[in-house]
Amino acid sequence: MKTYRDIVGDGGSNIVEQVTAQKNRLKARMDSVRHIVAVMSGKGGVGKSSVVVNLASALALQDYSVGILDADINGASMAKMTGVRGQALETGETGVMPAMAARNLKVMSIDLFLPDDSTPVIWDAPTQKDAYTWRGMMETKAIREFLSDTEWGELDFLFIDLPPGTDKLPNMLDLLPQMTGTIIVTIPSELSQFVVGKSIRMAMELLRTPVIGLVENMSAYMCSQCGHEEKLFPGSMVEELAKRHHVPYLGRIPFDPRVAVCADEGSFFLEKHGDLPATIAIEQIAHRVGEFLKQQRSGDTDLRRL
């Protein structure tokens, strides 16, 4: 059997040209996106995807042009949470048109390509020995294609919904060196804060990516009958965690079952529920994100409102 060491040159595949062309295509596509924001957490199930949908819809409701890329290939949830599952994708002149949610929110997710509700994504590896590397490569390839082969058009914001863990962030930054920054999500449990502290270090110190801030999700439970607020987890130190790592604390979103109901039915929580504590919290966080970005690009005279 031949290995890659036995092949002289690139084996006739023009691999260097292909990779360069792909990189150029990705750069050209992303040049028309003003801010690329990845939402991440070392911990699973803390509300990353909810934060993505709610911040994206908050900005879309203010008439910004917003897109969401679902980078969680195995746990894709963006199509369902934005209500675009089952939309037929059309091909444009230079790529695939993204699915269109309410308020012209553009969404791209592998979920839009799966034939039915129960189909998981499985990458076939040539051998079991190669499986780990192979899956990682295929996932990165899929994300690169979603970024570069989708007709995003001009966007003010592109949110990237990352899977749990921090291991995908370096790949994402390789693909998108122009990424504006990350938003990190935690719940107030001691365990989540412990893990998320490492996520902040990884983003800031190791990868030198700007951290836009820390979001505390599911901070408290509010009785929908009497409005009484009860802590969900004892001993929240999320503000202190943010201070310790010198990152902005963006705010706390209470647990509200209506957030989950809207996510399940694919409607915008902010549009359906105008004046709840969770609504106000999300709007404030969106505002703080906007302020951060405004500061970061204060030299940009072409800014519309941000």
Ligand SMILES: Nc1ncnc2c1ncn2[C@@H]1O[C@H](COP(=O)(O)OP(=O)(O)OP(=O)(O)O)[C@@H](O)[C@H]1O
């Ligand atoms: N503030 C909230 N109030 C009520 N429900 C919430 C809230 N935040 C998230 N949820 C619900 O909790 C569940 C998990 O949230 P979500 O999917 O956003 O987490 P995640 O961090 O993206 O998970 P994963 O690690 O699997 O990607 C979802 O059903 C979501 O609707």
Ligand SMILES: [Mg+2]
């Ligand atoms: Mg998620």
